[in-house]
Every structure is written in C-alpha cells, then in structure tokens.
Amino acid sequence: MLINKRPIISWLIEPHDSKSPLNIEMPNVSIPFNYGALRSDFCLLEQIRNEDRPDWGLPELVMPSFVEVMRKSQPAFEKILPELIKEFSASHECGILLYNNKFTIVYGFGGNELHLWRFVEHKGKSIFNFYTCNKYVNGNFGVGIKSSILHDDTLFNGPIEKRQNELAFIGNFIVLYLAVKKYVKVESFIIPKGKSTNLDKTPLEYNEKKIINYLGQEVIVMDSRWFRKIVNENDIYVRGFWRLQNKKNKSGEWYKELIFVNPFVRHGYHRNAKIEDVIE
Numbered sequence: 001m002l003i004n005k006r007p008i009i010s011w012l013i014e015p016h017d018s019k020s021p022l023n024i025e026m027p028n029v030s031i032p033f034n035y036g037a038l039r040s041d042f043c044l045l046e047q048i049r050n051e052d053r054p055d056w057g058l059p060e061l062v063m064p065s066f067v068e069v070m071r072k073s074q075p076a077f078e079k080i081l082p083e084l085i086k087e088f089s090a091s092h093e094c095g096i097l098l099y100n101n102k103f104t105i106v107y108g109f110g111g112n113e114l115h116l117w118r119f120v121e122h123k124g125k126s127i128f129n130f131y132t133c134n135k136y137v138n139g140n141f142g143v144g145i146k147s148s149i150l151h152d153d154t155l156f157n158g159p160i161e162k163r164q165n166e167l168a169f170i171g172n173f174i175v176l177y178l179a180v181k182k183y184v185k186v187e188s189f190i191i192p193k194g195k196s197t198n199l200d201k202t203p204l205e206y207n208e209k210k211i212i213n214y215l216g217q218e219v220i221v222m223d224s225r226w227f228r229k230i231v232n233e234n235d236i237y238v239r240g241f242w243r244l245q246n247k248k249n250k251s252g253e254w255y256k257e258l259i260f261v262n263p264f265v266r267h268g269y270h271r272n273a274k275i276e277d278v279i280e
Helices: 007-012 033-052 064-078 081-090 160-183 274-279
Strands: 060-062 094-099 103-110 113-122 125-137 140-144 187-191 194-196 211-213 219-223 229-238 241-248 254-261 264-272
Touching: 007 103, 007 125, 033 113, 033 125, 064 081, 064 160, 064 219, 081 103, 081 113, 081 125, 081 160, 103 160, 113 160, 125 160, 140 160
Parallel strands: 060 094, 060 219
Antiparallel strands: 094 103, 103 113, 113 125, 125 140, 187 219, 194 211, 229 264, 241 254
C-alpha cells in the first residue's frame, strides 16, 4: 500500500509556518464568481489554522472493512443523529480523513454544526473541492453550501438532486465515522513514516506485504480485525465422537470404517470472517 504526500496535511499540522501554502490550489470553475467564493471558504480554514490552531491529531486512513462496519451500524446510529452532533460539538471534535487514496477531508464540529472541507489529491497537489456547513434542523441534517458552487458543472457532475445527495452523504459519513470509532469495537494502529514491512498482529498482515508512507508524518489506520478475521486464542474442549474414516485395504481399494475419536483440546483457530470470504 502506498500513502502519497498530501500538501494540505503538511500545511495544516504546521501552523507556525507563515509561508504561502505550496501545491494547494483552487479548482477550475465554470462560473467565474465561484473562484472568489472558494477562496473565501479556504480562507476560513486558514483563519482557523492560524488563530485557533486546533489539534487535528494524526491523519486517519479509513480501510474498506471499517466502512463496511459503518454501513452495518448506520441504522442504529441514525436514530440518535441529533444527540451525536451535540456530543461531537461539545467536545469540538476535529480531524483529517484520508479516503479512497484520492480525497482528503478536513472536518470540525462546533455550535451543533459540522464544517468540512474536501480536497482532491492529484499529481502531488491538493485541489480544494468545496466547503459545507452541515446542521441538524427540523429533523433533517441539512447541507449548507453556496448555490453557485452547487450549480458549477466543473465541480460536480449529474443533476442537482444527485449533487445534494452526495454532499449529504459526506456529512453523514463523518458523523457515522466518529460514532463507530467511539462506540464500536474497532482497531487502530499507527504506520510510521517511510517503508514498513513489520505488520504482524495488525489487520494488514493478511493482505499487505509492505506499506510505503510518503505523507511526512505518521498515519493512523482505522480497521476492524474482528470483522475481517475471526481469531480465537482460547483452548476449545472437543468431546469424543464417532465418524466414518476413509481407509485403504491391501489391494489399494478405499473403504470407510466407523471409528471413535477420543476427546481432545483444540488450541484456538484463525479463519476469514464470512463477509471477507464473500468479497474474495
């Protein structure tokens, strides 16, 4: 697995650096007004970085198995969505998510609102995509975005309703991600800078032989080993039982003989979870 450098992360975690951000760019737009609107939205993030200097924590890489746990947990957490938003706002949750090897999402809660900035990573550059302010109003988790940006065909594809649904999905994704991270049994482990081949006792030991982290800092990988791999380290006591055993006679012909297997102790097992078998 290769984790490439992302300029937006390097810039965010170094608030003492007053230089202009390098390789962080505004996107191409089809509505000229939107260039200034996006610049204003980015300046809001710059102001938070320079004045508030929040503790973003280490960037977090979301693995597919973690997303699958989120999907299965969604119906339960959607019932308490307002309470979750209040909880995360009270604790001023914020962070940086690496998703799909293409997107970087910077988010922060405050005043019962979720503020998020999305960047598209392309050829070593972080291209600002959009900013939204999400708020729970009248039983709905609404998305606040400038109308001209929503209607910009360079920034978004498809009909307006599809664009609105995509933005709502991202806001819900952040809330659900934090809920699963806090209330569901998941695993996290840190990948150091540079090359790493020692993945023992981590979920990646099953499908990743080597990780190269070019991000410039450590990365937390969010996974769920119990969902990917069933691991039982306990002794399992198996009682005696009868079974038909295949045997071969002196003529080389196979036949079955009823035998009794004495009680024994089985020392744990490792096997794929059913969901992983289906995916494979």
